[in-house]
C-alpha cells in the first residue's frame with residue numbers, strides 16, 4: 272500500500288508562493304476601461320507558482336490564496352477579498368488562476384530537466400493568457416453581463432503586460448531551475464511515491 276505524505280519542505284514552498292502572490296497585490300491595481308477588471312501583478316505570481324513549483328504545489332499555492340480570500344482576508348490587489356472578486360467581473364480570472372498554475376506547472380515539468388526559455392515563454396503564454404483569458408472572458412460575460420466580443424476586446428489591453436509577465440517568469444524559472452534542479456522534480460516525485468516528511 273502506498274501513502275503519500277506532504278513533506279514540510281513542500282508545505283513551505285506552497286506557503287512562500289502563496290505569500291508571493293499576495294505580496295504582488297500590494298502595489299495595488301490599475302483600472303482601465305469600464306470592464307471592472309484591473310491590471311494586477313498577481314497573475315505573474317500565479318505563473319511563477321506553476322513554473323517554479325509544478326502543477327501540484329503551484330495549484331496548492333493558488334488555492335491557499337483563494338481560501339484566505341474566501342474567509343475574508345484582503346489578499347487580492349486593491350485589498351479585495353475572494354468573495355468580492357467572485358461576485359464581480361473578475362470572478363473568471365480568479366477561478367482561472369487554478370488551471371493556469373496547473374497547465375504551466377504540468378508543461379514545465381514535462382520540459383525539465385532542461386528549462387528552455389523560449390519554450391517556457393510559450394508555456395507561460397498558453398497558461399497565463401490563453402487559458403486564463405478563456406476563464407476570464409466567461410466570468411466577464413456572466414458577472415459583468417458583457418457580450419463575448421466586448422469581453423474579448425477588453426482583454427486586449429492586458430496582453431502587453433501579461434506577455435511581459437510571461438517573459439519575466441520564464442527568465443526567473445530558467446535561473447531557479449538551474450540553481451535548484453530538485454525544486455519541481457521533488458513535487459513530481461512526492462506526488463507519485465511514498466515520501467518521508469523531513
Ligand SMILES: O=C(O)CCCC[C@@H]1SC[C@@H]2NC(=O)N[C@@H]21
Nearest residue numbers: 309310311314347356361364429
Ligand atoms: O483581483 C482579482 O479578483 C483578479 C484580477 C484578475 C485580473 C486579470 S488576470 C489577467 C489579466 N491581466 C491583468 O493584469 N489583469 C487581468
